[in-house]
Amino acid sequence: MFACIHAPGEIARLIACAQDFSPQVEQTDAGTVTLDIDGLGHLFGSAHEIANAITRRAGIPVNVAVAANPDAAFHAARGFSGTSIVPQGDEAKFLASLPVALLAPSEETAETLARWGIRTFRDLAVLPDLGVAARLGEEGVLLQQLARGEHERPLVPVEASLRFEEEMELEYPVELLEPLLFVLARLLGDVCRRLEERALAAIGWRVRLQLENAADHERAIRLPVPMRNPRVFLKLIELDLEKYSPAAPVVKVTVAAEPAKPRTAQSGLFIPLAPEPEKLELTLARIAAVVGEENVGSPELVDTHRPGAFRMRGIGIHACKPSTEKHRHECLFHLAFRAFRPPLAARVQADFISAPGIRGKIARQAGPWRTSGDWWTPDPWSRDEWDIELTDGALYRIYCDAQTGRWFIEGSYD
Amino acid sequence: MATAILQTIDFKLHERPVLDFLPSGIADFDTAFGGVPRGCVTDIFGSASSGRTSLMLSLMAQATAREEFCALVDASDAFDPKSAAAAGVVLGRLLWIRCGGNAENALKATDLLLQAGGFGLVAMDLGDVAPITARRISLASWYRLRRAVENTPTSLVVVEQAPHARACAMLAVECARERVRWSGTPGCSQLLRGVAFAVDRRKPLRPGCAVIEAQSMR
8 A cells, every 4th residue: 555645745755654664765746745644554554544544643734645656645645635435446537536637747748638628637647548559549548548547666765964973971970081981882892783784885974962061072084084983983073082081071972974885996016005984084183183273284384485384284095196107207316405394594694694593694695585475464574595605514594574584594504 | 864954944034025115206216225115214314404304204204195194292292283284294194193202202103103004104203312311212112113013014113313324224324414505695585495405314324315406385
């Protein structure tokens, strides 16, 4: 048996209502859902009582129809208001008065039917089968079966949205991290098991801690590659919570995974050495706890002429393109530059320079190189640069800020 | 009986053979030293402007060109990405850890990286750390790093002003500035063209020396 619920513009509510009764729910059109109600008789009683229960659960005015096949229920729900019970074996009689337009025939077929004077389901149902097949083809046969309420087909169920979330209310507020980790380990294990059942992995986690007499503490952890190891997740969350501790005792814990397809990697004997993503992520989290999150990453040059400009980004183990043969030959032995961050304020008098830790006579110099830029921003720069060699042989890059007239040692050549 | 058994055992200390080297891409250096050994600590030391950083970047460039990942633990935040990119380092394959002048944090970070494994080269740059601070690093810490890198395909390179890794380093090379090449007339239109560095092997005590010349980026 099938039930159909029709209420234009309320599809989300209809699906939610139908899923309360059956796992087999089909979204038949924009305002109609059909569900399999086999077996519900034991819970609710007759078909009429099932239809009434559905109407009550919907909470809005809906048309509900119950029939032996999905299409008969669908047409009854769309054609008759209120509750309709289509008697099994008498579908054609029950649906007879409905307009044939409800079958949504193609434009050409609708025109033909209109020319023939076919207005209702009954008119179409009583036509001879062979004649309809000869004149209207496959579509005509299908429309006639639908008009007679004889068409059988399986439901196409809607996919239930996958939510990988677990929560636990604690019996008493937890203040320390260690007992909280026990709870988190269990929740993470459960979520990871469900991910594994679906052959999925997690690309990110959201941890929400409901606090006692305080606002919720919410943390999000983003992973560079999909992973499924609950131990790694637990350690990452532990390191994160050590850094960003909740402000009050925890009364409820919720963890949610953002599912993603697991990564696939082709192993091989000659593949270059690379860190394992799980281990690397843990290591980076540990190092970030020591030196600070902003000090760990991969440097990236910025498209600007501003001296020393760069930005940090996460290291992408899988994002790197293989080096080309050309690049291997391009590795030249260049004189490296070591930056002083921040630049050392210096005093330059004739051919003598002094700065904290550096003092000497300038033996040779090259420059100046005048550079400026970003004058249209609140942080412009303009300077004259020199390369200098002190009498002790050390090589430095110095500059004079054109705006302030002050001298700085930017770094050394090494 | 026991004496007889003991006499049959060879108690000589054997130096662990180095199976593989990471080349620097500098012909003279690679000819003299073969590169830097993998699974070992290499000490590159010298004063300011002695070519230590240029050598380190050259090693990184070679490692990243071989599609290996490198890590730089930068104790003094002295790394210049533009200079490294010019030397051929693939920045996307480089993990840079800035320790803001804290040598202790640099040691911790290096230890964690070696434990994680998977890097072709881990460089610990203590080049601007004052020798008095670097001397405070205990021998136990160096041994710990040596043990962590042992039996791995990773090269641990330490850049310093003076050799502090001592017994823990398999290779120690001292860099010194040999000559600075300028072009143009002194006092007018001069240009820093390059610097020649002398690299001498200090450990193991076998004769080994290379003179390498770095080109200026100007």
